[in-house]
Amino acid sequence: MKTHWDLFIAFFRIGMLGYGGGPGSIPLIHKEVVDKYKWMSDEDFGDLLALGNTLPGPIATKLAGYIGHNVSGFIGMINAVLATILPTIILMIILLASLSSIDDLPWVQGMTAAVIPVVGVMLAVLTWQFFDKAVKGMGWMQSGVMAIIIFALLYFLNMHPGIVIGFLLLMALVKKDKSSKKDETQQHVREKEG
């Protein structure tokens, strides 16, 4: 019972204090899971995070579910995931439901009108972050060319983004690693440095 309570409180705090979506709560998860409750070593947490990032979908719930499962099985998994997400979902439903009952009032409409550009700015910043990471991974040339082709596919040919992403995932898996030699030498260097 104690473990379940600990799991619940740890992930409840993570859910309630993490701003900026799931990725923003990663340091909080680290603090609870590694520093406070010692469910995992620092190294294991790093590995788990790297692994979680290779899979799609929200990162906070993947980490919560996996850690909960490790600590106390299936119920632990459900417990940790729900503790992470349930409180804010309930808040969200209550707030939006009460807002929509008064949204004919002019001042409420003024409020929502003023919020749209703020969200636009946040999305623009997020756009830049994703593009910046793409450039760091693949360089300006490849990212730029890919961006133009993807844009054309999505908005001129009206392809579903899922199809475009599915195709790119396939390409990523099928493409041969011509740089495997380079990797070996890099690993050599790393081993020497280490």
Place this chain on the structure above:
Amino acid sequence: MKYWHIFMAFFIPGILGYGGGPASIPLVEHEVVERYEWMSVQEFSEMLALANSLPGPIATKMAGYIGYDEGGILGAFIGVFAAVAPSLIIMILLVGILYKYKDSNKVKRLTQYVRPVIAILLGVMAWNFFKESYVGIGFWQTALITICSYLLIERMKVHPAFVIGAALVYGGLLLG
């Protein structure tokens, strides 16, 4: 049928959104606004503003709220399940195999190749929000709020929840 749609609307972003919850925002928008037409761009942006000013993972807040709006508590449950379960199940079941390949170039490329798509979808979404705002409150108000919120969030590192709060007050007093 409705519940199946709710499931699909969050299952697809859940299995295609590489880069955590925020990567699934434009994918959810595509399903919810364009495909199933449950919400207008304006309603989606209101929801996103509120979701951004609350703590916790963004993908599950969207799934929970939209699911609830469309199909009550069961809808909320199905939406959240579709967003969370597939990748969590893969993670728990295949941890051994995944671990072996975590440093492989192919696996790293998966995330890398998807990033430009997410960037473009997010960029177009941002553009639509500005356009919507231009139609609603005109060029000067849009520009003013845009510049102020950019400076506050990015330059002065003010917490987004406060900026959204300030925008609400400004809009309630001056744009109503």
